[in-house]
Amino acid sequence: MAGRSRNKRAALSRRHFLKRMGLASAVVGGGTLSACGNSPQAGGRSGEQGENPFKHGVASGDPLSDRVILWTRISSAASGTVAVRYVVAEDAELEERVLEGEAQAHPDRDYTIKIDAAGLDAGTSYYYRFSAEGWDSPVGRTRTAPSGSLDRLRVGVVSCASYAHGYFNAYRRLADRSDIDVVLHLGDYIYEYGTGQYGEVREYQPAAEILTLEDYRTRHGYYRLDTDLQEVHRQHPFITVWDDHETADNSWRDGASNHTEGDEGVWAQRKAWGIQAYYEWLPIREVEAGRPERIYRSFRYGDLADFVMLDTRLIARDEQAGLLEASSINDQARELLGSEQRGFLNSALADSGVAWKILGQQVMFGQLRIPSLPELSVLTGLPIPVLEALLRSLPIVGTGGLIINTDQWDGYRAERARVFDMIEALALDNVVVLTGDIHTSWGMDLTPDPANPLVYNPLNGNGSLGTEFVCTSVTSPGLEAAQRLVPLLKLLNPHMKYVDLAQKGYLLLDITQERVQGEWWYVDTVLEPSDAEFLGAAYAVASGSRHLVESESATEPRDSAAALAP
Numbered sequence: 001m002a003g004r005s006r007n008k009r010a011a012l013s014r015r016h017f018l019k020r021m022g023l024a025s026a027v028v029g030g031g032t033l034s035a036c037g038n039s040p041q042a043g044g045r046s047g048e049q050g051e052n053p054f055k056h057g058v059a060s061g062d063p064l065s066d067r068v069i070l071w072t073r074i075s076s077a078a079s080g081t082v083a084v085r086y087v088v089a090e091d092a093e094l095e096e097r098v099l100e101g102e103a104q105a106h107p108d109r110d111y112t113i114k115i116d117a118a119g120l121d122a123g124t125s126y127y128y129r130f131s132a133e134g135w136d137s138p139v140g141r142t143r144t145a146p147s148g149s150l151d152r153l154r155v156g157v158v159s160c161a162s163y164a165h166g167y168f169n170a171y172r173r174l175a176d177r178s179d180i181d182v183v184l185h186l187g188d189y190i191y192e193y194g195t196g197q198y199g200e201v202r203e204y205q206p207a208a209e210i211l212t213l214e215d216y217r218t219r220h221g222y223y224r225l226d227t228d229l230q231e232v233h234r235q236h237p238f239i240t241v242w243d244d245h246e247t248a249d250n251s252w253r254d255g256a257s258n259h260t261e262g263d264e265g266v267w268a269q270r271k272a273w274g275i276q277a278y279y280e281w282l283p284i285r286e287v288e289a290g291r292p293e294r295i296y297r298s299f300r301y302g303d304l305a306d307f308v309m310l311d312t313r314l315i316a317r318d319e320q321a322g323l324l325e326a327s328s329i330n331d332q333a334r335e336l337l338g339s340e341q342r343g344f345l346n347s348a349l350a351d352s353g354v355a356w357k358i359l360g361q362q363v364m365f366g367q368l369r370i371p372s373l374p375e376l377s378v379l380t381g382l383p384i385p386v387l388e389a390l391l392r393s394l395p396i397v398g399t400g401g402l403i404i405n406t407d408q409w410d411g412y413r414a415e416r417a418r419v420f421d422m423i424e425a426l427a428l429d430n431v432v433v434l435t436g437d438i439h440t441s442w443g444m445d446l447t448p449d450p451a452n453p454l455v456y457n458p459l460n461g462n463g464s465l466g467t468e469f470v471c472t473s474v475t476s477p478g479l480e481a482a483q484r485l486v487p488l489l490k491l492l493n494p495h496m497k498y499v500d501l502a503q504k505g506y507l508l509l510d511i512t513q514e515r516v517q518g519e520w521w522y523v524d525t526v527l528e529p530s531d532a533e534f535l536g537a538a539y540a541v542a543s544g545s546r547h548l549v550e551s552e553s554a555t556e557p558r559d560s561a562a563a564l565a566p
Contacts, residue, residue, distance in 0.1 A: 050076055050133045056221060057230035058130065060142035061238040061283030063182060063299070065122035068142050068237055070115040071283035072130045074105040075221070081106050084113050084132040088120070092127045092139060092566050105132070110217045112280045122147040123302070125562035138230075141565035142237045143181055150302030154179050154558060156236065157360075157507035159186040159243070159436025160473030161229075164199025166526030168228040170474045170506045173523065173533045175232040177508075179561035183236045184307065186436030187243025187362045188476065189282070190219050192258065192274075199477075201527060211264055216277035224281065228529075233283075235564055240282050241295055241309045243362040243437055247274035250407060252317040271314065296341050298348045303355065305511055308348045310361040312336050312409075321406045329403060329411055336412040337419075346422050349431070355513050355543065356430045363408040365416065365433045366444045366468050369401030371492040374452035400451065408438070420448050423465045429544045431466035432516050434507075439478040441507075441520045442470035443498035443539045443548050450495035458494035461547020469518040469539075471507035475526045478502060497548045498537050505533065510555040515542045519554050 053076040062069045074082045081104045088099035099119065105111040113130065120126060123146030130137040156174045174183060191198065194208040205222040206215055223229060244250055247270065250257035255267050264270065275292050278284075288294045293315050299307045316338025321328040328334065337345065349357055409416045423431055433446065445464035449455040456463035472478065479501035486499045498520075505522035517540040524532040538551035 050078075050135070052135050053078075053082075053133050054130065054135060054137040056224040057234055058128070058137050058140040059233035059238065059283040060128070060140060060236075061240065062285040063143060063145045063237045063239070065145045065147040065300075066120055067116055067118040068120065068126075068144055069283045069285050070117050070128050070130075070140070070142070071233075072113050072137055073221070073224075073281075074111040074113070074132055076133060078133065079107070082111065082132055084130055086113075086115055086117075086128060086130050088117050088126050088128045090124075090126060092141075092563060094127060094129055094139065098126070110221075110277070110280045114283065116285065120144050123150075127565055138234055139565045140234045141562070143562075145182075145299060146302040146304075147300075148302055150304040151512060152558065153181050153301055153304055153509070153511040155509040155511065156180050156183040157186065157434055157436075157469070157471045157509060158183065158474055159471055160188040160439055160476040161223075162188075162191045162199050162473070162476040163202055163223060163226070164191065164193065164195070164197075164204060165477055166199075166201045166475040166504075167529050168226055168474055169523040169526060169530050169533075170504060170521075171226075171232040172228040172531075173521065174506055175228070175235045176564075177557070178235075178564050179558035180236050181301070182307075183232065183238050184309075184360050184434060185238055185240040186360055186434060186471065187241055187313070188245040188436065188473075189240065189242070189278075190216075190223050191245045191476075192219070192248050211270060213273040213276060216274050217280065220277055220281035238283060239299060239307060239309060239360070240284055241311060241360060241362065242275075242278055243313055246278050247271050247314065250320060251313055252319050253314065255319065257320075275314070296344055300354065303353060304513065305356045305358050306348060306351065306354045308345065308357060308359050310337065310345065310359060311341065312362045316341060318412070321411050325406075329406060330413055332414045334412050334414055336409065336415040342418060342422075345419070346426075349422055349426055349428060356432060356511060356516060357428060358432045358434060358509075358511075358516075360434045362435070363437045364405070364435050364442065364468070364470055365409045365419075366442070366446050366495060367400060367410060367450055368405060368408070368493065369403055369410070370489075371401050372451040372494070373401040374455075375400050375449050400449065405438075417448065420446075420465055428466075429546060430516075430541075431546075432541065433466060433468040434509075435468060435470040436473075438470060439473040439476045440470070441472040441498065441500040441503065441536065442468070442496060443518060443537070444468050444470075444493075445495045445497070445547055447495055450493065456495065461545060464495070464546040466546055467516075467541045467548050469507055469509070472500070472503055472505055472520065472522070474506070475504055478504075497550070498539055500536055503536055505536070508555075513543065515540045517551055517555055519551075 053074045055075045056073045059071040085102050090096040125143045128140050195203045210219045248256035248258040287297045296311045403410045446466040447456040447464045483502045490496050503522035508519040510517045519538040520536040522536045539548045540551045
């Protein structure tokens with residue numbers, strides 16, 4: 001990391017992989033303009049005192065069939081507690097009211113407010129507003145999860161929004177889509193670096209790397225001044241999970257590559273502060289009282305989809321293996337989810353009654369190897385103890401080819417095998433994995449042994465156990481200079497159907513009983529505000545096929561969606 005001298009462990013993370021390949025693009029400096037200021041729909045006066053306290057906008061999240069979290073923050077010079085009123089209505093004019101009440105904004109929660117608005121109808125759009133200190137907030141729009149029989153869902157998927165690398169045009173394009181049921185944010189909602197340490201398009205506040213609770217709060221608040229981020233929150237409910245940068249780069253259970261205890265304090269405290277600020281500033285419901293580090297949870301959307309949100313980062317991850325630690329990569333005891341979360345996942349997968357099981361998580365599940373080779377055990381027929389001894393003598397190379405990123409599931413092969421075993425034991429046909437983190441776009445079949453023709457046929461998908469859509473980043477840099485190598489990557493990894501290493505944007509999922517289609521929508525630039533977007537590719541998996549096939553066109557928007565908030 002620029003700007004700081006560190007003694008870092010040599011695990012090959014996403015960023016280390018980019019550096020090692022010599023392909024990380026230079027960031028083009030576009031000035032140091034920030035997106036400070038109020039949204040164009042920033043509410044207005046209802047009285048005569050003070051400054052507008054709603055400068056961070058409104059948000060909603062964690063929708064259930066009868067409730068949803070509503071969020072805002074009181075940003076004023078007031079001390080002590082502040083009374084905040086809220087209203088929920090069926091219409092944008094807030095005349096057909098279904099819920100009203102009052103809450104208190106407290107300094108110990110950084111003056112953030114969360115209302116678990118209950119007693120709502122399933123699959124229904126609502127509008128809401130807060131009032132405090134003589135001011136009204138912007139009007140927000142949200143939607144509860146549906147129940148019962150369901151024909152179609154439209155879901156936005158985003159990750160990796162480095163403020164310093166550019167403008168959040170992808171958020172604005174998602175905000176403009178009125179037919180989105182929910183937005184899944186797969187992590188790296190904020191970045192922890194200081195100004196100029198990683199990206200030079202926009203400056204940060206605070207200017208230094210964030211380390212303390214106040215630092216994390218300030219960084220979240222600075223992000224939430226961005227009008228595009230405000231607008232996507234204002235128009236759609238979010239379901240979020242964190243990745244590493246909500247605390248520090250390449251984090252794991254007991255540390256991070258971007259954390260040195262001698263210089264930056266105790267990791268457990270820094271992690272706790274990052275988690276606390278995350279819960280304060282995101283519209284998320286605490287899953288388990290007194291245990292905020294547990295973020296994994298699930299959401300049922302009628303009989304169509306379960307969204308099972310996982311934590312592959314903070315709660316149980318063992319430290320990333322180094323490049324020369326093949327024996328560690330193949331260690332059966334290595335964990336990414338942990339036994340408790342695996343039990344949760346098994347129960348969530350076993351819970352019947354929906355067409356699709358959709359796993360939202362952080363790091364690439366499918367194999368990324370150069371080249372991808374059949375598993376060594378298949379080639380040799382050696383008994384496991386002999387094979388394990390042989391692996392210890394193979395530096396860098398794990399079974400199945402050269403692993404180039406030990407931060408993803410490739411570095412936790414036993415844990416991935418346990419998930420494959422779950423899917424096979426439960427005889428599941430329709431498992432879709434959603435992934436962020438890697439700043440690039442990938443669509444692939446999921447199979448335990450992708451280069452082995454006895455296990456997997458890349459032409460028809462026989463042997464695949466599921467599919468994976470990896471969304472690109474909102475702004476964070478990818479492998480732009482390596483785009484020309486995409487045909488070679490796909491050749492060396494036959495389970496990969498789509499790869500783009502350059503474009504920024506978001507993933508749109510269109511889900512029906514018959515298929516899930518993923519569409520990669522890209523913006524034309526992140527170096528300045530822009531309204532342009534274009535379809536990069538569309539791939540679908542038919543029910544029961546467990547195999548990605550390219551689609552001829554994008555799906556049509558749903559014409560029955562409720563109007564966007566004014």
